[in-house]
Amino acid sequence: MADEVREDLKYTETHEWVEVKGKTAIVGITDHAQSELTDIVFAELPEAGKEITKGDELCVVESVKSVSEIYAPISGTIKKVNENLEDTPEIINDDPYDDGWLVEIELSNKDEVDALLDADAYKKLL
Amino acid sequence: MGITSPLHELHEELxxxxxxxxxxxxxxxxxSIKDEHLCVRKGVGIFDxxxxxxxxxxxxxxxALLSKTTIEDASRFGSGKSQYTALTKEDGTVIDDTIFMHVDDKYMIIPNAxxxxxxxxxxxxxxDAFGFDAQVENVSRDYTIIAVQGPLSQKILQKVTDVDLSKxxxxxxxxATIAGKKCILSHTGYTGELGFELQVNPAENAKVIFxxxxxxxxxxxxxxxxxGARDTLRxxxxxxxxxxxxxxxxxxxxxxxxxxxxxxxxxIGKEALLKQKxxxxYQRLTCLQCTGRGIPRHGMKVEHSGKEIGVVSSGSMSPCLKTGIAMAYLDPGVVSLGDTVDIMIRGKSSEAEVVKPPFVKKDWAKTQ
Structure with missing residues (x-):
């Protein structure tokens, strides 16, 4: 089954997706990433209020056998984290683009958004 | 690419x-590791x-050679018996653990990968050192090993073998003859479930059996x-x-x-082990079940009251218990059953309880 890539999202080479909504952005991992990671059993999220810089470790996602770092695709302040992942991290597998989102970031540098990949550019990486 | 199994192409197809x-x-x-794991706990799975x-x-x-080199007295096991044991060096440390099978007048041992x-x-x-009249032959590449494990393993295997497995x-x-092909069958495994392991030679026969x-x-x-599931099961x-x-x-x-x-x-190693005993x-391998969040992994430190007391040797999420579990080498005399320790996961401590092995009890599936 081909991995889903949504047209309206921005992407990184490290398989995160970004949905920009004005001054904030929602971040998650792509369908391709979740399928490579397989059964996700744990997500360690940052605390709201934390400042992060593009390229920093944003959070850690673990499958049964592996530990994977997820990198911040953009800089800013963590506004919200997806608390449902605490008890049901497997929703990242089930629904990576909607219920399985990771964090909402308040952007500190909007120009970074332009450097992200669009859907077509991301598809070429897969 | 490393050495591949004779069943590699079959695995690709699967x-x-x-x-x-x-x-x-x-x-x-x-x-999926989780699905495969639960399949073995509840039904039957087949491993290469x-x-x-x-x-x-x-x-x-x-x-005599086996007895001299392992912690077991092999002479206690007649033909048709197997035993789990370990080979030790003079200092008492383990070279490898293995099962030996007494087959007719020979022994087959199964060293690790x-x-x-x-x-x-x-x-x-x-x-040479002890002047034994014994031959040792590495036949690893001649044999393909298939394990059939799970509560339904006997039922399935019985359909294709001439051996009465209940005996x-x-x-x-x-x-044994399985699917018309000869092999050595043992009632053993690495999953803790009812199961059998098959030593098959030549490789073409393994494909037929699988x-x-x-x-x-x-x-x-x-x-x-x-x-993946083999590791979480064990x-x-x-x-x-x-x-x-x-x-x-x-x-x-x-x-x-x-x-x-x-x-x-x-x-070999007896003297050193007697002294250690x-x-x-000495540090002892201890079972830890997480009560806090997080998954313990190999190499993570274990603390008690802020003091480092050991290290995790194996850790994972338990697909059956849905909590983190770990085996860790801990300093002697610090903690006992029921006590709480801290596993340091990426700089944060996560609580775990010292529990009695095994984490998952016999016939777990029946309690589900």
């Missing part, structure tokens, strides 16, 4: 993803474990199982993984193998 393990390229999973080694020990002094040569060489060295006791071994088992197992949804039962639990040199006493120690015979001052 949709396996592969991993490198001790120089071998083996399936890590076919569908050809990365494991096969060594024949024969000759008049075969039993990548251990065929070191173990063969070690045994040959002892043959093959736990840890017994015998010649495919036939997949076919007759279809009615109970048999699944091929990768090394960890839930507190079975040791040589590369993790013996890393850096550990003795059978440290690794909780006192039950496998047979003290009434002379073996008397002294008592």
């Amino acid at each position: 949709g396996a993803t592969f991993t490198e393990f001790a120089g071998f390229t083996m399936p890590v999973q076919f569908s 474990v050809s990365h494991m080694s096969n060594v024949w020990i024969s000759g008049k002094d075969a039993a 990548g251990m065929a040569e070191p173990v063969t060489n070690w045994l040959k060295k002892q043959v 093959v006791g736990f840890f017994a071994c015998t010649h 495919e036939e088992l997949m076919k007759v197992g279809k009615e109970v949804n048999i699944k091929p199982i990768g090394l 960890l839930e039962k507190c079975f040791l993984l040589a590369g993790n639990e013996f890393e850096g040199g550990r003795t059978p006493l440290e690794a909780n193998l006192s039950w496998a120690m047979h003290w009434d015979h002379d073996f 008397e002294n008592g001052d």
